Amino acid sequence: xxxxxxxxxxxxxxxxxxxLFAQSAEKLNxxxxxxAATVAMKNTDxxxxxxxxxxxxxxxxxxxxxxxxxxxxRNQPITNKTIGYAQAHNVGMxxxxxxxxxxxGEDSYKxxxxxxxxxxxxxxxxxxxxxxxxxxxGANHTPEVFLFDNTGKLVYKGAMNxxxxxxxxxxxxxxxxxxxxxxxxxxxxxxxxxxxGCSIKRKA
Numbered sequence: 001x002x003x004x005x006x007x008x009x010x011x012x013x014x015x016x017x018x019x020l021f022a023q024s025a026e027k028l029n030x031x032x033x034x035x036a037a038t039v040a041m042k043n044t045d046x047x048x049x050x051x052x053x054x055x056x057x058x059x060x061x062x063x064x065x066x067x068x069x070x071x072x073x074r075n076q077p078i079t080n081k082t083i084g085y086a087q088a089h090n091v092g093m094x095x096x097x098x099x100x101x102x103x104x105g106e107d108s109y110k111x112x113x114x115x116x117x118x119x120x121x122x123x124x125x126x127x128x129x130x131x132x133x134x135x136x137x138g139a140n141h142t143p144e145v146f147l148f149d150n151t152g153k154l155v156y157k158g159a160m161n162x163x164x165x166x167x168x169x170x171x172x173x174x175x176x177x178x179x180x181x182x183x184x185x186x187x188x189x190x191x192x193x194x195x196x197g198c199s200i201k202r203k204a
Contacts, residue, residue, distance in 0.1 A: 028138050030191040034060070034152040035136035041096070041126035042109070044116040049094075049124060051133075055150070056092035058183050061175070062146045063095045064139040067115040068106045069198035072142050075167050076119065078160050079143065083123050085176055089183050091147075093123045098134035099142075101201035131202045141197040147178050147188075155182050158193030165196065 028035060037052040054060055063079070065072050072079075079095075086093040099107035109127055116125040128134055137146060143164070147156040156178035163170035174193050181188045 028136075028146070028154060028157065030154050030156070030188075032154050034148050034154065036133045037152065039133055039136075041128060041133065043124040043126055044109075044113045044121075045124075049126070051094065052152075054092045054094045054124060055148075055152070057090040057150065059091050059147065059149045059155075060152075061086045061091055061093040061179070062137070062148070063093070064098055064134060064137070064142055064144045064200065065095050066097050066099045066102075066107050066142045066198070066201075067111050068102075069142045071164055071197035075143055075160060075164060078167050078170075078173070080119065082145075082160060082173075082175055083121070085179060087122070089179050091179055091183070095121065095123060095125045096128050096133060097125065098128040098131040098139065099201040100129070100131045100203040107201070131200060134200050134202075140200055141195040142200060143197055144195040145175055147175065147182065149182055155188045156191055158190075158195050162193075 034051060038050050040048045040050055042048050051060060051062065061082070065079070083093055097107055097112055103109070112125055112127060139146070143160060145156070145158065145160055146154060149155050156175070158174065160173065160175045161167055161170040162172040162174065174190070178188045
């Protein structure tokens with residue numbers, strides 16, 4: 001009897017945690033303030049910084065990414081172009097690695113340093129300890145982007161383009177359109193798209 005009750009309690013606890021995570025994943029919506037803005041994260045240059053400090057004149061683009069996801073690798077040319085596009089429009093940008101479950105392997109800090117050098121990143125590539133920032137954002141995939149205006153309000157979240165599985169065949173680069181609209185003071189449309197990619201590997 002005790003074993004049965006324990007089993008039922010465990011199932012309820014797991015179910016509750018799943019629901020809470022699902023709620024967390026949906027809690028950041030367009031118009032919301034930037035979460036985790038003052039959380040210090042280590043950059044691949046060895047220095048620590050916050051999202052707030054990465055904001056520039058026209059806002060901040062936050063990308064959740066990693067070193068090894070096939071979707072990340074496939075979209076790396078788009079990522080590099082996005083970095084340049086953001087910088088050309090005075091929008092700050094950071095790339096965040098939240099794959100805490102893979103810190104002893106392919107997504108270790110050392111491998112992040114190597115990957116950033118290989119890709120020639122000119123924006124910070126930050127390590128998200130224990131996926132804290134990803135949890136605050138409700139980020140679940142790599143790659144996944146969140147664009148904030150210069151007041152720190154979310155104006156767009158989701159995919160960079162309309163064909164993450166085959167970026168060469170994409171017809172629309174959502175993030176460029178979102179940056180254009182934001183900088184011109186226009187309403188971003190769409191504000192939300194579905195992010196498609198590898199799951200962020202959180203620690204069990």
